Amino acid sequence: QSMLTQPPSASGTPGQRVTISCSGSGSSIGSNTVSWYQHLPGTAPKLLIYANNRRPSGVPDRFSGSKSGTSASLAVSGLQSEDEADYYCASRDDSLNGLVLFGGGTRLTVL
Amino acid sequence: QVQLQESGPGLVRPSQTLSLSCTVSGASVSSGGSYWSWIRQHPGKGLELIGYIYYDGSAYYTPSLKSRLNLSIHMSQNQFSLRLTSVTAADSAIYYCATHTVTPEPHALDIWGRGTMVTVSS
Numbered sequence: 001q002s003m004l005t006q007p008p009s010a011s012g013t014p015g016q017r018v019t020i021s022c023s024g025s026g027s028s029i030g031s032n033t034v035s036w037y038q039h040l041p042g043t044a045p046k047l048l049i050y051a052n053n054r055r056p057s058g059v060p061d062r063f064s065g066s067k068s069g070t071s072a073s074l075a076v077s078g079l080q081s082e083d084e085a086d087y088y089c090a091s092r093d094d095s096l097n098g099l100v101l102f103g104g105g106t107r108l109t110v111l
Numbered sequence: 112q113v114q115l116q117e118s119g120p121g122l123v124r125p126s127q128t129l130s131l132s133c134t135v136s137g138a139s140v141s142s143g144g145s146y147w148s149w150i151r152q153h154p155g156k157g158l159e160l161i162g163y164i165y166y167d168g169s170a171y172y173t174p175s176l177k178s179r180l181n182l183s184i185h186m187s188q189n190q191f192s193l194r195l196t197s198v199t200a201a202d203s204a205i206y207y208c209a210t211h212t213v214t215p216e217p218h219a220l221d222i223w224g225r226g227t228m229v230t231v232s233s
Contacts, residue, residue, distance in 0.1 A: 035219045037158070044207060044223035045150075045158065056213050056221050088158055090218040099173060100160040100218045 003028060004089055004103035011109040017077040020106045022089030024070050028101060032092040034072040036065055039086040039105075048087075049074060076108070084110045113137040115208050115224035123202075123231050129195040132185075133208030133224060140184050140191055141166055146217045147191040149182065151204040152226075163217045164191055171217070198231045205229075 005023040012018040022034065036049040047056055049065035052072065064075045072091075076083055089103040119131035133147070140147060148163035164170040164182040172180045181194045195202060205228050209220040 033216060033219070035216075039158070044209075044225055045220075046223075047213070047219060047221040050214055050216070050219035050221070054213075086157075090158075090160075092216075092218055096174070098171065100163075102158040102160065105157040 003093060004091060004101045006087075006089060006103040006106045008104070009107045009109065011111055012076075012079045013111045014079055014081065016079045017075060018079055018108065019076075020074045020087050020089075020108070022072045022074070022091075022103050024072075024091060024101075025093070025095075026070055027095035028070070028091050028093040029067065029072055030070040031094050034065065034067050035090045036063075036072075036074045037088045037090065038083075039088060045088070079110055081110050084108060113210065113212055113222045115210065115222060117206060117208050117224045117227040119206075119227060119229070121228055121230060123198050123229060124233055125199055125231055126197055129198050129202065129229060129231075130192065131206055131208075131227065131229070132190050132192045135189050135191070135210075138210075138212075139186075140189055141186050144215050146211060146215070147182075147184065148209045148217060148220060149193050150207045150209055150220075152207070153201075153204045160218070162193070200231050203229060203231045 033051045037045040039045040052067040053065045114136045116134045145166045146163045162172040170182045179196045205226045207226045209223045
């Protein structure tokens with residue numbers, strides 16, 4: 001059972017802006033940074049966001065992250081068909097000896 | 112650039128030990144500050160980080176697997192490895208090795224292997 005809660009699904013049409021939420025607790029997101037991953041079937045997960053809002057080199061600026069209190073969000077603007085994938089948030093939980101947690105994942109569908 | 116490649120058996124018998132290796136190229140497993148991680152994904156489920164080992168050999172294990180899991184670093188081969196004992200069908204999953212280059216946080220993994228499917232079955 002994941003202790004980072006994400007909606008199971010999200011959708012949007014091409015060009016739209018979509019946000020995916022990730023809810024944690026004071027000892028997880030409230031005390032640690034958040035990362036976001038994109039996972040396409042049959043491939044390795046790809047880091048999109050780290051340290052709440054930083055993008056690794058090569059990640060389009062259409063992807064952005066934010067954090068407030070015990071929640072975080074990933075925004076995808078200018079939605080494209082190739083953005084259809086599973087998205088996961090990740091953080092650590094200080095009450096669980098620094099356990100690394102992944103959210104349950106959100107399947108993003110481009111309509 | 113840093114690349115990772117998992118290797119190991121695709122089929123393991125129940126109650127046996129699963130051993131996987133991850134070969135590192137483009138970096139040294141003994142690099143100061145580096146975490147070397149294992150993540151698995153059960154069929155149709157989400158990602159689970161099962162453990163990571165620090166460059167000095169100290170390791171973190173997810174509590175649910177702590178009694179069965181052992182991670183180690185092999186400097187001469189520039190590899191790190193996983194041993195999971197007493198496996199059951201519940202251990203059937205895709206296993207990924209991963210690491211970080213952008214920031215020294217174990218949940219910010221920007222380098223991943225391609226993953227290897229492990230099935231536990233008699």
